[in-house]
Amino acid sequence: MRERLARLVLMRLAEPGDPVMGRLAASCGPEAAVEQIRRGALDPGFARWFGSVHRGGAAGSDDGAGERLARVLAAWTARLETADPAADLAEGERTGARLVVPGDAEWPTQLDDLGDVRPHALWLHGEADLRFACIRSVAVVGSRAATPYGAHVAAEFGAGLSERGHGVVSGGAYGVDGAAHRGALAGGAPTVAVLACGADVTYPSAHHDLFAAVRGQGVLVSECPMGVRPTRPRFLVRNRLIAALARGTVVVEAAVRSGALNTAGHAVALNRVLAAVPGPVTSDTSVGCHRLIRQGAAICVTTPAEMAELVGAIGSELAPEPRGPVLPRDRLDPETRRVLEAVPARAGAGPATIAVDAGVDLETVLSCLGGLAAAGYVERTSRGWRLRPERPPGG
Amino acid sequence: MRERLARLVLMRLAEPGDPVMGRLAASCGPEAAVEQIRRGALDPGFARWFGSVHRGGAAGSDDGAGERLARVLAAWTARLETADPAADLAEGERTGARLVVPGDAEWPTQLDDLGDVRPHALWLHGEADLRFACIRSVAVVGSRAATPYGAHVAAEFGAGLSERGHGVVSGGAYGVDGAAHRGALAGGAPTVAVLACGADVTYPSAHHDLFAAVRGQGVLVSECPMGVRPTRPRFLVRNRLIAALARGTVVVEAAVRSGALNTAGHAVALNRVLAAVPGPVTSDTSVGCHRLIRQGAAICVTTPAEMAELVGAIGSELAPEPRGPVLPRDRLDPETRRVLEAVPARAGAGPATIAVDAGVDLETVLSCLGGLAAAGYVERTSRGWRLRPERPPGG
Numbered sequence: 001m002r003e004r005l006a007r008l009v010l011m012r013l014a015e016p017g018d019p020v021m022g023r024l025a026a027s028c029g030p031e032a033a034v035e036q037i038r039r040g041a042l043d044p045g046f047a048r049w050f051g052s053v054h055r056g057g058a059a060g061s062d063d064g065a066g067e068r069l070a071r072v073l074a075a076w077t078a079r080l081e082t083a084d085p086a087a088d089l090a091e092g093e094r095t096g097a098r099l100v101v102p103g104d105a106e107w108p109t110q111l112d113d114l115g116d117v118r119p120h121a122l123w124l125h126g127e128a129d130l131r132f133a134c135i136r137s138v139a140v141v142g143s144r145a146a147t148p149y150g151a152h153v154a155a156e157f158g159a160g161l162s163e164r165g166h167g168v169v170s171g172g173a174y175g176v177d178g179a180a181h182r183g184a185l186a187g188g189a190p191t192v193a194v195l196a197c198g199a200d201v202t203y204p205s206a207h208h209d210l211f212a213a214v215r216g217q218g219v220l221v222s223e224c225p226m227g228v229r230p231t232r233p234r235f236l237v238r239n240r241l242i243a244a245l246a247r248g249t250v251v252v253e254a255a256v257r258s259g260a261l262n263t264a265g266h267a268v269a270l271n272r273v274l275a276a277v278p279g280p281v282t283s284d285t286s287v288g289c290h291r292l293i294r295q296g297a298a299i300c301v302t303t304p305a306e307m308a309e310l311v312g313a314i315g316s317e318l319a320p321e322p323r324g325p326v327l328p329r330d331r332l333d334p335e336t337r338r339v340l341e342a343v344p345a346r347a348g349a350g351p352a353t354i355a356v357d358a359g360v361d362l363e364t365v366l367s368c369l370g371g372l373a374a375a376g377y378v379e380r381t382s383r384g385w386r387l388r389p390e391r392p393p394g395g
Numbered sequence: 396m397r398e399r400l401a402r403l404v405l406m407r408l409a410e411p412g413d414p415v416m417g418r419l420a421a422s423c424g425p426e427a428a429v430e431q432i433r434r435g436a437l438d439p440g441f442a443r444w445f446g447s448v449h450r451g452g453a454a455g456s457d458d459g460a461g462e463r464l465a466r467v468l469a470a471w472t473a474r475l476e477t478a479d480p481a482a483d484l485a486e487g488e489r490t491g492a493r494l495v496v497p498g499d500a501e502w503p504t505q506l507d508d509l510g511d512v513r514p515h516a517l518w519l520h521g522e523a524d525l526r527f528a529c530i531r532s533v534a535v536v537g538s539r540a541a542t543p544y545g546a547h548v549a550a551e552f553g554a555g556l557s558e559r560g561h562g563v564v565s566g567g568a569y570g571v572d573g574a575a576h577r578g579a580l581a582g583g584a585p586t587v588a589v590l591a592c593g594a595d596v597t598y599p600s601a602h603h604d605l606f607a608a609v610r611g612q613g614v615l616v617s618e619c620p621m622g623v624r625p626t627r628p629r630f631l632v633r634n635r636l637i638a639a640l641a642r643g644t645v646v647v648e649a650a651v652r653s654g655a656l657n658t659a660g661h662a663v664a665l666n667r668v669l670a671a672v673p674g675p676v677t678s679d680t681s682v683g684c685h686r687l688i689r690q691g692a693a694i695c696v697t698t699p700a701e702m703a704e705l706v707g708a709i710g711s712e713l714a715p716e717p718r719g720p721v722l723p724r725d726r727l728d729p730e731t732r733r734v735l736e737a738v739p740a741r742a743g744a745g746p747a748t749i750a751v752d753a754g755v756d757l758e759t760v761l762s763c764l765g766g767l768a769a770a771g772y773v774e775r776t777s778r779g780w781r782l783r784p785e786r787p788p789g790g
Contacts, residue, residue, distance in 0.1 A: 149675055278673030278685060280544055281697040290673060290697045293688065300695065302676040302685045 006030035007101050007121040008085035008225070013037065013076040016223045017237035020072055022116035023049065030120065037076050042069070091226045095200045096215075097125040105333075108134050111244050113270050119223035119241065123199035126219030128167075128190035130245075132371035133219060137167035137192070138311055139246035139267070140184075141239075141260040142176025142253040143285050150176055150253030150285055153277055155183035157250060160304025162187020165376045165388070166311070169194065169246045171238065172211065172220070174204060176252045176260070181214055190374055191218035192245065196238040197230040198222055221245075239263040240270075248273030248311035250301060254288030261288050268297055273310050275301040332372075335360055339368040340377055348384030401425035402496050402516040403480035403620070408432065408471040411618045412632035415467055417511035418444065425515065432471050437464070486621045490595045492520040500728070503529045506639050508665050514618035514636065518594035521614030523562075523585035525640075527766035528614060532562035532587070533706055534641035534662070535579075536634075536655040537571025537648040538680050545571055545648030545680055548672055550578035552645060555699025557582020560771045560783070561706070564589065564641040566633065567606065567615070569599060571647045571655070576609055585769055586613035587640065591633040592625040593617055616640075634658040635665075643668030643706035645696060649683030656683050663692055668705050670696040727767075730755055734763040735772055743779030 007030045014021035025033045027046055036042050051065040092099055100106045101121040108131045111118050124130055138161050140154055158168050158180040168184035170177040172193035184191035193214045197203050199222040202211055214220055223241060224234065239259060243249050243266035251274075254260040267274045276298035279286030292298035301307045332340065342357035343349065349357075355365040369385055372378045379388045402425045409416035420428045422441055431437050446460040487494055495501045496516040503526045506513050519525055533556050537545055553563045553575040563579035565572040567588035579586035588609045592598050594617040597606055609615055618636060619629065634654060638644050638661035646669075649655040662669045671693035674681030687693035696702045727735065737752035738744065744752075750760040764780055767773045774783045 149677070153676060277676055278681075278688070278695070280675055281548060281672055282544070286673075287697075290695060293673070293695045294697075294701075300673070300685060300688045302682070302689075306689075 003030050004099060004101055004121070005085040005089075006034045008088045008099070009034045009080075009083045010120045011223070011225045012083035012085075012088075013079045015237070016119065016234060017117045017240065019116040020050065021076070022118060022120075025120060026116060026118075037073065038080065040073065040077060042073060088226055091200070092123060095125065095226070097123045097199045097220075097226070100124055100130065106131050108245055110134065110247075111241070114240060114244050117237075117240060121223070123222045123224075123226065124219050125199045126190075126215040127217065127370070128192070128219040128374070129367070129371050130192065130219050130221060132374040133167040133190035133192050134169065134245045134247075135167075135375050136165055136311070137169050137246045138307055139169040139242045139249040139263065140176065140180035140252060141170060141242060141249060141263045142180075142251055143255055143258050143260060144173050144175040144177070145255075145285065146175035146179065146253050147283060147285055149279060149283070151179040153279075154179035154252045155186075157252060157277070157304050157307065158183025158185075158191070159187040161308060162189040162191065164304065164308045165189055165373065165379070166308060167192055167218075167246075167374055169242055171196070171235075171242055171263075172203075172207060172214070174207075178207060178210060180252070181210060181218075185213050185217055188373075188380065190370070193218070193220050194238055194241045194245065195220060195222045195230070196224070196234040198224050198226045198228040200226050201229060203230050235259060236262050240266040243267040243272055244270055246272065246311075248275060248307065250275040250277060250307050251289050251292060251298065252277050253279060253283075253285040254292075255285050256287050256291070258285075258288050261292070264292060264298065273299070275299045275307055275310055277301060335364060336368045336371060339365055340372055343369075343372070343378050343385050343387055345387045348381045348386040350384045354385065398425050399494060399496055399516070400480040400484075401429045403483045403494070404429045404475075404478045405515045406618070406620045407478035407480075407483075408474045410632070411514065411629060412512045412635065414511040415445065416471070417513060417515075420515060421511060421513075432468065433475065435468065435472060437468060483621055486595070487518060490520070490621070492518045492594045492615075492621070495519055495525065501526050503640055505529065505642075506636070509635060509639050512632075512635060516618070518617045518619075518621065519614050520594045521585075521610040522612065522765070523587070523614040523769070524762070524766050525587065525614050525616060527769045528562040528585035528587050529564065529640045529642075530562075530770050531560055531706070532564050532641045533702055534564040534637045534644040534658065535571065535575035535647060536565055536637060536644060536658045537575075537646055538650055538653050538655060539568050539570040539572070540650075540680065541570035541574065541648050542678060542680055544674060544678070546574040548674075549574035549647045550581075552647065552672070552699050552702065553578025553580075553586070554582040556703060557584040557586065559699065559703045560584055560768065560774070561703060562587055562613075562641075562769055564637055566591070566630075566637055566658075567598075567602060567609070569602075573602060573605060575647070576605060576613075580608050580612055583768075583775065585765065588613070588615050589633055589636045589640065590615060590617045590625070591619070591629040593619050593621045593623040595621050596624060598625050630654060631657050635661045638662040638667055639665055641667065641706075643670060643702065645670040645672060645702050646684050646687060646693065647672045648674060648678075648680040649687075650680050651682050651686070653680075653683050656687070659687060659693065669693045670702055670705055672696060730759060731763045731766060734760055735767055738764075738767070738773050738780055738782055740782045743776045743781040745779045749780065 050069045054065040140157050154176040162184040167190050169192040170180045181191050199220050202208050239262045243263050249267040251260050276289035276292045293300045338358040342354045351365045355362045445464045449460040535552050549571040557579040562585050564587040565575045576586050594615050597603050634657045638658050644662040646655050671684035671687045688695045733753045737749045746760045750757045
């Protein structure tokens with residue numbers, strides 16, 4: 001509990017994605033980091049690391065690394081009195097959000113690939129289990145100013161990927177993001193909206209109903225403290241989470257200077273699959289997609305099935321057997337495994353029947369079924385839940 | 396002259412692209428080939444080659460290679476009486492077409508890459524010099540049933556490539572072909588229409604005015620005898636000439652089963668540059684283009700400048716110095732070189748002035764200027780002809 005409180009403090013002291021704070025927390029742990037900041041004295045080893053990275057600073061500047069670190073520390077310290085982790089926890093509980101930190105069962109371990117810019121913690125709000133939702137997942141991103149073509153394609157990709165059991169990750173914005181989430185909601189798999197503001201802030205406000213639907217069938221994600229408003233830098237920093245959570249990113253529409261290209265860059269840097277959807281060469285909002293394809297940075301995809309095939313085929317530790325479910329059965333927790341064993345192969349069964357067979361309570365069954373569906377083990381049919389026939393990804 | 400007449404006979408005896416006839420003509424020369432067919436006795440060495448290639452025939456068949464060759468010979472012989480090369484020449488003269496054979500100054504030597512399926516000769520009809528027109532050239536091909544998007548893009552590519560001094564090669568058909576030719580006519584460089592029928596046949600007949608314009612600013616090309624009607628196989632066989640004449644081929648729109656994909660296949664087989672223009676993923680006529688891009692067979696291009704850069708950059712014998720004109724000055728004939736030396740660098744000059752300076756007649760100047768423009772040496776401005784500033788291809 002003390003570590004969770006410490007992480008909440010760190011979230012208040014530094015902007016999301018601050019690599020210096022990330023390094024400090026990683027090197028000595030969140031509690032010691034808070035303690036050092038409170039004392040106004042950072043660990044000498046950390047100061048040496050900072051000095052080695054920032055030696056010289058701007059060319060010819062007198063500004064030594066020590067002075068710069070002192071200013072960084074002062075900025076953090078100035079925010080100390082605004083940090084009230086107990087109040088943050090209370091606010092989360094009031095709004096229905098939950099805090100997830102590294103080591104928790106719901107923590108998506110692929111975020112560890114972010115190194116020093118890994119978030120300290122995430123606020124989640126919604127029914128879906130974030131880790132399960134992202135095991136098989138694709139980020140669908142693109143222009144806020146999407147054309148009708150882009151919105152149509154985003155919705156098709158959202159729905160098609162969701163129908164194939166892929167979680168759809170996006171940023172909850174206007175245009176491509178919103179269309180992708182809406183398509184995913186129609187498809188049945190959970191959808192994940194990663195916000196650039198507090199998990200309790202509805203931005204854009206016109207997406208009030210969309211966010212409510214995402215909470216119902218997916219999950220809202222934020223690395224910002226509760227109540228924080230979005231700023232331009234926060235949007236850009238947020239994009240790394242979208243790229244890191246998903247196994248692959250597809251850019252649906254992007255003008256030459258689109259934030260979606262920033263997400264695409266993170267996907268490449270993180271060795272995730274990057275794809276782009278072509279469009280009319282006469283359309284400004286497809287110029288970024290075509291450039292990614294021409295550069296060889298992105299693979300050209302034209303259908304959700306092609307995208308599903310791409311993320312299904314990569315040899316990540318999550319997909320040792322690309323033709324079956326992506327999470328090995330023996331890595332499921334015992335309760336989930338019992339539920340899985342109670343799900344019939346052909347004719348579907350209702351959650352209550354499964355609960356009886358598995359010997360667990362109904363609420364647990366529902367939660368396990370959601371995770372199992374996201375992981376590709378089971379599917380919901382009109383006659384209830386059943387095992388998913390094994391088939392190649394995207395097939 | 397006897398060789399030209401013999402080639403006209405071969406064109407009448409075999410269908411275009413018949414590799415057996417091509418081999419026979421290549422191995423003993425066109426005159427001897429005609430003589431052997433007339434005598435009904437093919438060279439034993441040729442018969443051995445045929446036997447080695449066709450040994451066995453269909454699995455388990457008794458049909459020996461000797462019998463098959465006899466039937467091939469019989470088919471040729473049956474057409475002997477329809478062959479009247481003198482009448483063909485007279486018909487060419489009457490309609491204004493000219494015969495060009497390997498070894499002629501206007502023969503495009505890149506057709507030699509076709510090996511046994513190289514045409515025996517070409518009927519040309521139009522003002523442009525075929526060899527000059529194709530030195531810097533791009534084939535723009537695509538669906539006959541082009542969408543308005545495809546027709547627009549084809550016209551843009553035709554005009555943009557032509558403005559950059561690239562000859563535009565296509566098939567004279569409805570849809571993408573026609574739009575590409577029309578765009579090229581607006582751009583100023585010669586355009587080349589390769590027909591699947593006789594050079595005197597207007598197919599489709601609605602392209603009467605277009606073909607007349609192509610003859611005025613470019614050239615119609617046919618490997619078929621005069622008067623021959625197009626057939627489906629002739630369209631497919633014709634496609635190899637489009638791919639072989641141009642330095643690169645760009646597919647603008649192509650459904651899954653489009654003839655343009657056949658041309659694309661020839662371009663790949665001939666080691667020519669292959670590119671494709673993306674389009675909406677919702678459009679059936681872009682599916683072939685996207686497939687070529689996804690397979691890695693075609694490079695994704697979105698503008699004429701990108702296509703010009705591609706064909707300018709390949710290391711072919713025609714482009715030893717991709718930043719300058721593609722035909723070295725010392726390979727120009729002496730008259731053309733004299734005209735080139737008379738063209739001013741900055742302020743333009745009219746053809747009459749250039750004729751006086753170069754010491755050649757006006758008609759020669761006009762013909763040389765056309766060739767020099769196609770080869771990238773000179774350009775026509777509102778103030779007359781001038782040297783083209785050296786610049787990177789596509790720049």
